[in-house]
Amino acid sequence: MTNFNRSKIQRTAHDWLAIADEANEKSGNPTLVATAGVIGGLAFASLTASPLVAVIPIGWGVWEAWKINGRKAKNDEAIAVGCVASILTHELFHQFRQQVGDEVVYDQLDWAEESGLPLSRDAQDFLVWYRQFKQPQLSFTEAVAELPAAQDQEQSQVPAEAPQQEQPQVVGANTRLNAVNVPAKVLDNAEDTTPVVPTQQPVFAPPAAIAPVASRQAATPQPTLEDLLSKGATPEQIVRRLNFHARLKLLERSMRQHEGGWLISFIRTPVALIIGRPGSGKSSFAGFVAMARELMFSIPGYCYEGVQPIRSTLVADPNAHLKIDSIWSRRWDVRGSGDDFKAVEDSIREMYKAFANSKGENWRQWIFDEMTAWSGAISDVRLLGGFLPQVTSKARASLDFIIGCSHNDTLEALGGKAGQARLKDDMTSLYLGSKNTPNGVVPTLNGLVCGLDFDDHNRPIEQKISLQSWMQPSFLEAMFPEVYSASTKTTNPIIDTETIKVSDALGEPLRTIWLFAKEQGDWIKPPDVQRKNFSVLKDANSEKIRQYFGLLSDMNYGEIDESGESVTFRAN
Numbered sequence: 001m002t003n004f005n006r007s008k009i010q011r012t013a014h015d016w017l018a019i020a021d022e023a024n025e026k027s028g029n030p031t032l033v034a035t036a037g038v039i040g041g042l043a044f045a046s047l048t049a050s051p052l053v054a055v056i057p058i059g060w061g062v063w064e065a066w067k068i069n070g071r072k073a074k075n076d077e078a079i080a081v082g083c084v085a086s087i088l089t090h091e092l093f094h095q096f097r098q099q100v101g102d103e104v105v106y107d108q109l110d111w112a113e114e115s116g117l118p119l120s121r122d123a124q125d126f127l128v129w130y131r132q133f134k135q136p137q138l139s140f141t142e143a144v145a146e147l148p149a150a151q152d153q154e155q156s157q158v159p160a161e162a163p164q165q166e167q168p169q170v171v172g173a174n175t176r177l178n179a180v181n182v183p184a185k186v187l188d189n190a191e192d193t194t195p196v197v198p199t200q201q202p203v204f205a206p207p208a209a210i211a212p213v214a215s216r217q218a219a220t221p222q223p224t225l226e227d228l229l230s231k232g233a234t235p236e237q238i239v240r241r242l243n244f245h246a247r248l249k250l251l252e253r254s255m256r257q258h259e260g261g262w263l264i265s266f267i268r269t270p271v272a273l274i275i276g277r278p279g280s281g282k283s284s285f286a287g288f289v290a291m292a293r294e295l296m297f298s299i300p301g302y303c304y305e306g307v308q309p310i311r312s313t314l315v316a317d318p319n320a321h322l323k324i325d326s327i328w329s330r331r332w333d334v335r336g337s338g339d340d341f342k343a344v345e346d347s348i349r350e351m352y353k354a355f356a357n358s359k360g361e362n363w364r365q366w367i368f369d370e371m372t373a374w375s376g377a378i379s380d381v382r383l384l385g386g387f388l389p390q391v392t393s394k395a396r397a398s399l400d401f402i403i404g405c406s407h408n409d410t411l412e413a414l415g416g417k418a419g420q421a422r423l424k425d426d427m428t429s430l431y432l433g434s435k436n437t438p439n440g441v442v443p444t445l446n447g448l449v450c451g452l453d454f455d456d457h458n459r460p461i462e463q464k465i466s467l468q469s470w471m472q473p474s475f476l477e478a479m480f481p482e483v484y485s486a487s488t489k490t491t492n493p494i495i496d497t498e499t500i501k502v503s504d505a506l507g508e509p510l511r512t513i514w515l516f517a518k519e520q521g522d523w524i525k526p527p528d529v530q531r532k533n534f535s536v537l538k539d540a541n542s543e544k545i546r547q548y549f550g551l552l553s554d555m556n557y558g559e560i561d562e563s564g565e566s567v568t569f570r571a572n
Helices: 013-024 031-047 051-080 090-100 102-114 122-133 144-146 225-230 236-239 244-268 282-296 327-331 341-358 370-375 381-385 387-394 420-428 471-481 499-504 512-518 526-531 542-554
Strands: 271-273 312-314 334-335 364-368 400-406 430-439 440-454 460-466 558-561 568-571
Touching: 013 051, 090 102, 090 122, 102 122, 122 236, 236 430, 236 471, 236 558, 244 282, 244 440, 244 460, 271 282, 282 327, 282 387, 282 400, 282 430, 282 471, 312 341, 312 430, 334 341, 341 364, 341 370, 341 381, 341 387, 341 400, 370 400, 381 387, 381 512, 512 526, 512 542, 512 568, 542 558, 542 568
Parallel strands: 271 400, 271 430, 312 334, 312 364, 364 400
Antiparallel strands: 430 440, 440 460, 558 568
C-alpha cells in the first residue's frame, strides 16, 4: 500500500517541457509517411501498369511529411518559450491543467493561437469551453455596440431594472494587488447578479453577454484599447462592462499588439531612460510604465515567467511640488520635493543599500526624475559617479526596476563621469518629442526607443514609436478604480535601516514573513503571505505559515490573533 494519489501529481516546469518535447517527437514520423507514400505509389503503378498513378500516393506522402515537419517546428517554437499546453493531449493535458489551473492553461493557449501555432484537439476543446463559460467576450462589433457610448443617449438615461437578487462582491480579492475592498457594481441591466466566487477566480460576466464562439479558423479578432476608444468608448464604460481580470487581459493584449509589442518589452526592462525636452511627457509616461508594472505583475507568471508583484515604488523628484496633479503624490513614496537634493541623495544611497542587501527578491521600482539637475546640486561626486555602474550591473540581478527621466542623455546629465559612455548602451532609452503651440509646449506623442534589442555587433537597435491616449496614468486610474481610487498610497515605503537591522537576527523564512508584515503595517493572514510567492516559502501551506506566526509571536516579534476564523499576525 502506498500514498500515491494521481490527483496530486506535481511536476516541475522542466519536467513539463521534457514531456511536451517527447510528445512532439512522437506526434508523427515524416520519413515513415513519405516512405509509405512512395511504396504505395509504386504498388499502384505496378498493379495498373501506369506510372502516372504513382503520382497521387507519392504526392500525398510528401505533402503529409511536409505538414508533420511544419507542425513539429512550430511546436518547438512553443516549447522554446515555455508553452506546453498547446502540445499536450489526453491524460497529460488534464494533469497539466489540474496542476497549474485553467487561467494559466488559457493564457498559454491564447498566446499559441495568436502566434499561429498548432493546437491539439484537447487544447481546441478547452479554448471553446473557456471562452463560452469562463471568459467574457468582447468582440469588435458586439462589445462596442453594447457599450453605453455606442447607444442612444436617451436610452442610456433610462434607469436599469433592479436585479432580482443583490449579492455584493469584493473587487480586488481576486487579484494579488492587495486592492481596497470595494463592492462590485452591476454592469448593466442585462447582467445577472452572481454569488461571490472563490479567491483567485475571476468574476465572470453572465452568459447572456458572451458572444458566440466561432471556429478557430474563423475566430473574431479580439479588440484592443485603440479599437474601443476609436468607437467612442470611455474607460468608465469599459469598467462597467468588464471585470478586473478581463480588463487586465485587454490591457495586456493592447500592449502586445501596439507597434510590434515594444511596450510590453519596455515594462520588462530593468533600467530605462526617458529623455525629452520640457513638455514631452517624460514624467507622465514614467508614471504609466510604473502603474502598468503594478497591474501586469499583479498575478505572478501572468506577464512573463517568474514575475512577482511590485512591492513598492519610490520617486525621487526635486520638482514634485510643481506637479500638483501627478501620480507621484497620489500613489507613491515621494522624496526630494521642493528642491530637496539631500533627500534625492539619500534615495540614491538607499537604492545602493538595497542592491547590496538584495537576495534577488526585491521587486521594487525606483523613479528618478529631473536627473538633469543632479550635477549642479548634488555635492557627493562619488555618489553620482557610481550611479550608472550600479544600476546597469545590479538592477537586473536584484530584480529591481529603475526609470530615469532627463532632458538629454549626456554623461553630465546622467551623473556619469569619464569612461562611462558605453554604460548608457546597457540601458533602454526612450526619446520623446515636444513642440511649441499657441497653447504652450505639448508632446508630439512620437519618439524613438533604443536598446530593447541589439544587432550582431552588440549595437542597440532603434525603433520609431508612438504613444496613444491610453498610455497615461489618468487612463489607468479610471480603468482600474479597484486599485487606484483611493487617494492614499497603497504601496509601502521601502523598509528603513533600523528594520533591516532588527530582521538580521531572524533566520529564513521567519525573516521574510516578518519583513512582509512590517511593510504591511497591519494584520496579515496566511493567504496574504502565500500570494507573495516568496521563494523561501514555496512549499509552505497555510498551516505551516500559521506555525511561523506563532514562532514570531513567541520571540516577541509581533502578536497573533486567533479569535477569528483565521489566525492573523501583526509585526511589532
